[in-house]
Amino acid sequence: METKIKYYLQIADNALILSHRLSEYCSRAPFLEEDLANTNVALDLIGLAEAVYEEVARMEGKGRIGDNIAYLRKENEYVNSILVEQPNEDFAHIMARQFYTDAFHFYFFTELCNSKDEFLQAIAHKSLKEVTYHLRRSSEWIIRLGKGTEEAKQRTQTAIDKLWKYTPAFFIESKADVQMLKNEVGVDLHTVYNQWKQKVSEVLYLAHLKIPTSDFLIKGGKEGVHSEYLGYILAEMQFLPNKYPDAVW
Amino acid sequence: METTKKSEKELLLEFEEKINGEQKIEPLDWMPEEYRQHLIRQISQHAHSEVIGMQPEGNWITRAPSLKSKKVLLAKIQDEGGHGLYLYSAAETLGVTRDQFIQWLHEGKSKYASVFNYAALTWADMGAIGWLVDGAAITNQVSLQRTSYGPYSRAMVRICKEESFHQRQGYKIMQNMMEGTKDQQEMAQDALNRWWWPALMMFGPHDGDSPRTNLAMKWKIKRETNDQLREKFINKTIPQAELIGLKVPDSNLELLTDGTYKHSDINWDEFWQVVNGNGPCNQQRLAHHIKVHNDGAWVRESAMLTSLIEE
Numbered sequence: 001m002e003t004k005i006k007y008y009l010q011i012a013d014n015a016l017i018l019s020h021r022l023s024e025y026c027s028r029a030p031f032l033e034e035d036l037a038n039t040n041v042a043l044d045l046i047g048l049a050e051a052v053y054e055e056v057a058r059m060e061g062k063g064r065i066g067d068n069i070a071y072l073r074k075e076n077e078y079v080n081s082i083l084v085e086q087p088n089e090d091f092a093h094i095m096a097r098q099f100y101t102d103a104f105h106f107y108f109f110t111e112l113c114n115s116k117d118e119f120l121q122a123i124a125h126k127s128l129k130e131v132t133y134h135l136r137r138s139s140e141w142i143i144r145l146g147k148g149t150e151e152a153k154q155r156t157q158t159a160i161d162k163l164w165k166y167t168p169a170f171f172i173e174s175k176a177d178v179q180m181l182k183n184e185v186g187v188d189l190h191t192v193y194n195q196w197k198q199k200v201s202e203v204l205y206l207a208h209l210k211i212p213t214s215d216f217l218i219k220g221g222k223e224g225v226h227s228e229y230l231g232y233i234l235a236e237m238q239f240l241p242n243k244y245p246d247a248v249w
Numbered sequence: 250m251e252t253t254k255k256s257e258k259e260l261l262l263e264f265e266e267k268i269n270g271e272q273k274i275e276p277l278d279w280m281p282e283e284y285r286q287h288l289i290r291q292i293s294q295h296a297h298s299e300v301i302g303m304q305p306e307g308n309w310i311t312r313a314p315s316l317k318s319k320k321v322l323l324a325k326i327q328d329e330g331g332h333g334l335y336l337y338s339a340a341e342t343l344g345v346t347r348d349q350f351i352q353w354l355h356e357g358k359s360k361y362a363s364v365f366n367y368a369a370l371t372w373a374d375m376g377a378i379g380w381l382v383d384g385a386a387i388t389n390q391v392s393l394q395r396t397s398y399g400p401y402s403r404a405m406v407r408i409c410k411e412e413s414f415h416q417r418q419g420y421k422i423m424q425n426m427m428e429g430t431k432d433q434q435e436m437a438q439d440a441l442n443r444w445w446w447p448a449l450m451m452f453g454p455h456d457g458d459s460p461r462t463n464l465a466m467k468w469k470i471k472r473e474t475n476d477q478l479r480e481k482f483i484n485k486t487i488p489q490a491e492l493i494g495l496k497v498p499d500s501n502l503e504l505l506t507d508g509t510y511k512h513s514d515i516n517w518d519e520f521w522q523v524v525n526g527n528g529p530c531n532q533q534r535l536a537h538h539i540k541v542h543n544d545g546a547w548v549r550e551s552a553m554l555t556s557l558i559e560e
Contacts, residue, residue, distance in 0.1 A: 023310040023319070026326055027303040027537070030545025032334055035303075039327040043320060050316040067315045091548045147558070148551030155547065233311075240314035240372060247430050249314040249372070249422075 005056055006079060006176040007186055008120075009069075010222060012052035013080035016070060018101060019045035020233055025088050037137060041098070044130040048123070055119050071241045075231055076224035079174070083166035083221075085229045089159070092145060092152070096159035099138035099203065104170045105131040107195040111187035120185065139203045146207025157209050164212035166220075170196075174222040268469050273399035276342035284468055287461065288398050289343050290359070291470065293350045296336035298362035299329045301534050305369035306378060314372060321418055322375060328411045335407060339400040355539050362386075363520070364447045366528030373426055373433075373440035379419015381441075381448035381486065387412040388482045389452065397469040420489060427493040434494070441490065442498045450520050452479035484509050 022042035029035035053066035060069075084101060088094050109131055112124035145156040171193040173181075180186025204211050220226055240249070255263075260279045267274060274280055303326050310326070313319035337347045353359035364382055369375070390412060393405045423441075426433040453475040456462055465471040473481075487510055490497050503511040522528065 020311060023323060026310055026323065027300075027307040027330075028541045028544075030541075030548035032300065032330055032337075034548075036327055036330050036334075039323055039330070043323055043327070046316055046320050046323070050320070053316070067317075070316055071314075091545065144555045145548070145551055148555045149547065151547045152551035236311050239312050244314075244430065244432055247314070247433050249318055249425060249429075249433075 001059065003176045003179045004117075004185065005059060006174070007180045008052050008056050008059075010079045010174065010176065011120075011123075012049045012056070012070070013078050014084050014101070014105075015045040015049040015052075017078070017080045017230070017233060018084040018097075019043075019049065020237060021084065021086075021088055021094075021097075025094060028088075030091055038094075041134050041137075044127075044134070048127050048130075051123055067241075071238050075226065075234055078226065078230065078234070079222050079224060080226075080230075081166070081169035081221040082218060082227050083163060083169055085221075085227050085233065086163060086166060087229060090155060092155040092159040093163065095138055095141045095145065096156065096163050098134070099142050100163060100167050100200070101170075102131060102135040102138045103196050103199045103203075104167075104192070106135045107192045107199070108170075108187060110195075111192055115185050115187070116183070117185040135199075139199075142203055142209070143207040146204070146209040153208070156207070160204065160209055161212045161214070165214060165216055165218050168217045168219050169221040172219045172222065177222075265468075268397050273402060274397050275399045283464065284470070285343055287465060287468075287470055288401065289340060289345055291465075292336055292340040292343075292398075292401055293345070293353070294360050294362075296333050296340060296350065297354050297359060298365065299333035299336060301361045301365045301538060302382075303329050304534055304537055305365055305367070305530075306375060308369050309372060309375050312372070313375075318375075318422070325379065325415050325418060328415065332404075332408045332411070335404040336401075339398075339404045342400045351542060355535070355542070357526075357535075360524070361534075362451060363523045363528060364451050365534060366523050366531045367443070367447050368529050370443070371436050371440060373423070373436040374444065376419050376422030376426065376437065377440035377444040379415050379417075380423055380489070381419070381444050382451065383412050383415040383419060384486060385448045385451040385482050387416055388478050388485075392472045392478065395469070395472050420493075423495065424493045427495065438495055441495050445498050446515060446519075447523075449479060449483070449515055450523075452476070452482070454517075454520070480509065483512060 019042045022038055022045070025035075025038055026042075027035060029038050049070065050066055053069040055066075056069050057064045057066050081101075083097060086093070086097055105127070109124040109128045112120055113128065115121045115124065142156065142160075145152040147153075171189045173189055177186055177189055181188055201211055240247070261281060264274070264278075264280060264284075267278075274284075306322060306326050306329075310319060310322055313322050337350060340350060341347060350359060354361070364385075369378065387409060390405050390409050394402060394409055396402045396405065423437050426437040453459055456474045456476045459475055462471065462474055466474065487497055487502065499513050501511065501513040505511055523531070526532075
C-alpha cells in the first residue's frame, strides 16, 4: 500500500507544485487573455491534485482528508519532479516549464489509461482531456516565440536550455515506478520518455529552436531531494494550516 | 434618393426620445459627445477596477488554506479578469483601443475603484472583499444592467451573474471563520472593521458632491444615485453581519421603524486622500500593473509579429 501511495503522490505533487507556481503568476501575464489561460491550467492541476490526495487519504484509512496530505507533509515527503519547482523567471521560462511538463503529462496519462487500477484509469482519462489542451497551448507558444522577434527567440532558447537539465526527473524510475509497472498499475517510463523526446524535438524543430545537447542532468524530486525553492513554496503554502492547526476554513 | 442631413438639435431629440423610451443606444448610433465621453470614462474605469482588483486577492492565492478555497479564489480572480475583458471590449466600441485605456491608466489619467488601494492583510480579507466589495459592486451593477448604452448593459448582465456568486463565496468564508476558532473569529471581525468603510466609499461622493450625476441620470447611464445605492447596500448588509455574529464598526447604528438604518457619515477626508493617490496601496497597485505590462511587452511584440507573418 505504501508503494502505491507513493506512486499516487508523485502524480499529485507534480500537479500541486506546478499549480502553485502558476498561481503566483496570476495578474502577471503579458496580457489579460493569457492571464486567464494560465489560471485555467492552474485550476485543472489543482483539481487533479485534489482528487488524488483525497483518494490517498481514503486508502490510508487514518481519518485524514486530502488537504492534510496536500498541506501537512515535511519537505522531503513531497515527491514532485524538481522541474515544476523552478521559478517564474519570465514568460519564456514559464512556457518552457509548462511545455516540458505538458508533454510528459500527455504521454504519461495516455499510458495510464491502460492501468489496472480503476481510480488511476479514471483520473488518467479525465486528465488527458485537459492535458491535451495544455500541451496544444504550450506547444503553440513555444513555436510562436521561437519564430517571433529576436528577443523572444533568444529568451525561449535560454529557457529551453536552462530547464532541460531538470527534465530527467520525470523519467528516472523510483522504486514505486518499478513496482507499479510490475503490478500493471503504473506506466513504462521508457515508453513515455521516447514519446516525450520525439514531441519535444518536433516542436523545437517547428519553433526553429535548438534541442539542448547538455548531458549535465539533475535527477531530483521523486526521492524527496529538492531544490532550495521548494522550502519557500511550502512555507508559503503551509502558512495558515501550520499557524492555526485547529482551524477549519 | 435624396437624403436630408439632420441638425444636431434633431439628432439630440431623437437620442433622448430613444433613451426615454428605454431603447438601448448602440455603437453606430448618433450620441452626444458628452455621453460618449462619460461612457468612455465610466466603462474604462470599471474595466481597470476589475483588473487592478485581481491584485489584493491574488496576494492570497498561494496561501489559501485548503485546496478547495484555493480553487474558488483562483476561479473568482479569473472571473474578475474576464469582467475586465468584457468591459474593455464594451469600451472599445466607443472608438478607443485597450492599449490606449492602459496607457491612460499608467499615466494617471484614468482611475480605478479606490477600494483596491487598501491592503489585503489576512485570509479573512478574502471573505470581506468578496462579501463587502463584490457586494457593493453588485448593488451598483444590478442597476447598471438597465444602463442606456447597449454593450455596457449586456456586459453587466453577464458580470452580475458571476458577482452574485462572488458575494456568496466571500460571505461563506466569513461564516466559516465565525463558526471556527477564537483566532478565526477575531480575524473575521478585524477584516470587517477594516473593509466596512472602504466598501461604503465605493458608491462615491454624496449626490450633492457628484457633479456628473445629473446628466448621467438624465441619459440613464446611471439608474440610481450614489446615496440611494449606498443605503440599499447598508440596509441589506447589516443583517447579514449580525446573522453570523459580526459587529459592524459604527457606534451610531440604529435600526429605524421602516427597517432601514441610521448610521454615521463616511470620513470624506480619507475618501479624497485615497482617490487622490494617498491610500495605503495606490503606488503599489499601479507599479505592479506597469511592471507586468512592461515585462510582457516582448511577448506581445513577438506574438504580433508571428500573427502578421501567419496572415
